[in-house]
Amino acid sequence: MPHFVTSAQGRAHVTSANAAHWNAGTLGGGCYVLPLGNKMACTMTDSNTLRVLFGVASVCGRQWEVEGDYEEVNIDNGVPGYNRTDLLVCRIETAPQETIALKVYKGEETTGTPVTPGHVEGDLNDGDTVCEMPICSVRVNGINPQAPVMLTEESHTIEGNAIDLADLAKRLGDYMSQMLTAKGISDRGIAGAKLADGAVTSVKLAGKAVTEAKLAEALAYKVNGGGVLASPDWYMTEGQTLKLARRVSEQRTGIVLVFSAYSGSAAGNYYFSAHFVPKQAVAKANGCGWEFDQDSGDRYGMAKYLYIFDGEIRGTAVNGKSGTAPSGRRFDNAIYVLRWVIGV
Structure with missing residues (x-):
């Protein structure tokens, strides 16, 4: 039978699950931090x-927050000569009791590039009883912890979404108006427009041919993102942070990272390789590590390791080095560079 949630029934009939379902339908069913307070910014004191500073978040619609000014958790000491990456999550359980806790997953010690530990990606609205929200990761180099890398995804408020949609509608309207009226194109539309020297497909504006394909591509970029987001020609070593012209989340499907050879003084247009990164994966694992390998029959291979965020890509120390992997595969990252990041 239907449950009339928003009603006075003379008894306790509204459950936490009822509230969570409404929040999930309004804010989204994932793990989000709301644009309030310090948004759970993390620092090593x-x-x-x-x-973890004050903030409010939602996990599958279950609201939680850091009470007071901050909450603190312990990070274990590092080991000289070894590296690791720890992961801080908020763990929520709905059975047998509803509980919440901040939990640190300690990463595996290694002399190479550490891997971020996994966590529970449950759906509390689809039968799962545990879900963990990633908050930040902390890399420990030897005995020295580095600055935390935030992994939270911010949720837009209803008001913010309305403003974003209104702005998008206005920009699209302005853009379509410019396309349909610029340089003498009539208000009958592109398909039937005739310019001084003939059809749209043959007209030249500013010395460049304007075709339906080019107009469609421009509109697709306006709506879905796309195009070259960065052209670094970098090794992407530790300390190199590549800012993207548009966020990964603004692309239609994700990004493609294109690598090529490096001769020692300049990037070369040979030994290209392209690697696709889905936007959904970046949304679920924002700031986590990705490996990009390339093999060749007549030179050492490539084994780049990058941290990919929604708005930037960070390098690691291994990306300028050479060596032999545990599998026996030899690589030389100093003869390859990242050429382009392309939105698709």
């Missing part, structure tokens, strides 16, 4: 203390 000393070598063992990770501080």
Whole structure:
């Protein structure tokens, strides 16, 4: 039978699940931090203390927040000569009791590039009883913890979504108006427009041919993103952070990273390789590590490792080095560079 949630029935009949379902339908069913307070920004106050500042979040519609100014958790000491990456999550359980806790997953110690630990990606509205929201990761180099890398995804408010949609509608309207009226194109539309020297497909504006395909491509970019987001020609070593012209989340399907050879003084147009990264994967694992391999029959291969965020890509120390992987595969990252990041 139907459950009349928003009603006075003279008894306790509204459950936490009812509230969570409404929140999930309004804010989204994933893990989000709301644009309030410090949005759970994280800092290391000393070598063992990770501080999480005030913020409000939603996990499958279950609202939770850091009470007071901050909450602190412990990070274990590192080991000299070894590296690891720890992961901080908020763990929510709905059975047998509803519980919440901040939990640190300690990464595996390694002399190479550490891997971020996994976590539980449950759906509390689809039968799962556990879901963990990633908050940040902390890389520990030897005994020195680095600055936390935030992994939270911000949720737009209803008001913010309305403003975004109104702005998008206005920009699209302005853009279509410019396309349909610029340089003498009549208000009958592109298909029937005739310019001084003939059809749209043959007209030249500013010395460049205007075709339906080019107009469609421009409109697709306006709506879905796309195009070259960055052209670094970098090794992408530690300390190199590549800012993207548009976010990964603004692309239609994701991004393609294109690598090529490097001769020692300039990037070369040979030994190209292209690697696709889905936008959904970046949304679920924002700031996590990705490996990009390339093999060749007449030179050492490539084994790049990058941290991909929604708005930027960060390099790692291994990307300028050479060596032999545990599998026996030899690589030389100093003869390859990242040429382009392309939105698709």
